[in-house]
Amino acid sequence: MNTKTTFAIGVMSGTSLDGVDLVYVKFTKDDVYNFDIIHATTIPYNKEWKQLLQNALFSTSDELESLDVLYGSYLGNLIANFIANYKINHIDFIASHGHTILHEPENGVTLQVGSGKKIAAITNKKVVCDFRTQDVKLGGQGAPLVPIGDELLFSEYDYCLNLGGFSNVSFTKGNCRIAFDICPVNIVLNHYVSKLGFAFDESGKIASKGVVNTLLLEKLNALDFYKKLPPKSLGLEWVQKEIFPLIDSFEKDIANVLATFSLHAAMQIAAIIKGSDKVLVTGGGAFNSFLMSQISTCSKITIKQQSPKIIDFKEALIFAFLGLLRIDNQVNCLKSVTGAIKDHSSGVIFYP
Template identity: 30%
Template sequence: MSDCYIGLMSGTSLDGIDAVAVSFEPTFCLHASHTHPLPADLRQLILQLNHSGSDEIDRLGQLDIALGRVFAEAVQGLLDNSGLLPEQIRAIGSHGQTIRHRPELGFSLQIGDPATLAEYTGITTVADFRRRDLAAGGQGAPLVPAFHQALFRQEGQDRVLANLGGMANITLLPGDRERPVLGYDTGPGNVLMDAWIRRHRGLAYDADGQWAASGRVHAGLLEQLLRHPYFARTPPKSTGREQFDLPWLDDQLQQLAEPVASVDVQTTLLELTALSLTRAIQHHALSRPELLLCGGGSHNRQLQQRLQLHLPQARLTTSAAGGLEPDWVEAAAFAWFAMRTLSRQPSSLAAVTGARGDRILGAIHYP
């Protein structure tokens, strides 16, 4: 086996830690995958830290170390399930858990202490990928379009990678290689839908969008949600829970003249995700693009149907058509970033993030 890398991803949805073992030479190969549960108490602590509060620095420091240990458990689970040995792994690429994403203030903070991860696994760990791009004037996000370009770009075929995680983002991959790759966050993906169904039905997510499919879009609420200034901003841009969360949604609901049934709110939130994403794609006037979905939302059939309705000229499929199952794209991307860092190659796209140039990302922690 050629050099093998592990990628770790814990996203805005907080639905688990995705871990993959991959190699890139002579061609890309996914050797193993594993999803490790995120303990409920840590999930709650992460959500609390998304907003300011008392003893914030102490809570942050303790959670940083605790997450580093859980990430190490995820690596061990992957190794146990695959039969791979630590000495077969060149490096771990760990995205970490985003606590604050504030590019307008020049920072983005991910925790899950990489020194703890390297110490507990005995494997070189590369992490803290966003900070270098931010130092160069970029948004620090989205970073994954660089990996999308490497793995999914196809000569003569316009493609769009749509990652439907907690937030939704797109990567535009023109079939004409003279045209630049672009990418940005389009707005909320699953984050509002997941939070709303958790509040009203006690479920982690709306499987296949079944609850949303049973309601109706509330036109007044949808129009109000779409007035959020983020949707009118021009790229490069990125977003997070700082702008789209339950308190924001509650405030929007209170401004309406009449209450909205909880199921209709869910339907409207799904339409918000679909419409904001498809409007962004339409703005770029691609020629009969192939739309490849990845992330947790790629399994939401109702969301798929709404995306296809709004983009009738696009061929809708998943990233599996490009050689990688949709659940593992982001974790694989951070394995790729680790490989690029160790080989001293840039792994950001300035055209995407708005930085002054492409940069080598990540800090290396040796075992």
């Protein structure tokens, strides 16, 4: 049996703007794919970068072009430092998600900044990036992209649930992989707790002291997005248009907002995953014990805690895996997930 071994770096920046996740991973393949995360770290954004990326939605096309190059330089230098700090010698490629600025697939638009050309020039390595654009051009949502990794790397779970800026889920139904965004999570919770001077609500302690606003909860649960059938995906612009104005019109107390939105998210998530305790939960929300208890209560299941490395770095790991599939010209975008007209191999490859 021939075993193929590949070493890659995966780079991920999520909508919650916690920071840039970097993983150095070894992939092996014989009959199945296996992985070993060798090194992993998160580089938090400073205040300037956080504001720049948050406000980029309102930038002109020229400003976005400049940001693409500037952010590509930023990522390239982060990766170069990561390589130097861990004395990494063998790298077959780097796969970068970039940072999503705009995601409106219904209008044929998705934009992730972080120039792959710039990253390749700085690191002197092959780079795979821009994984979403091709799928949108093929009529898909361009998201979620992680499910192919869920299917091939985490097949022992019935549901793979990620609790990041948004919650998304993937699972097998019949012979198809189904995946979609469920609801916003940290992108909303972090927004409101920041008004108290915190980056996030550690363990959901502030939310646990709040009182649920039942009228606001009803309004949130009644949003049209939740009635749509998958494939479906969410973006920051939807939150700014639909969620923030709704919350602000019904509730001013931050603890009450956090309590209400946590229950809202738990209810939406529980409606999907109920009936199985084989649930892999990853993303920063997995450390929010108040939110996790709400999900367990609403879904009536017990969710086992995963290793911190998998919780924190699963998405960066899977983007490295998407890069591997792209370089091998294997399918990494599933039409059953995104709604594209066909399965395909997505991502643009840049050489140093």
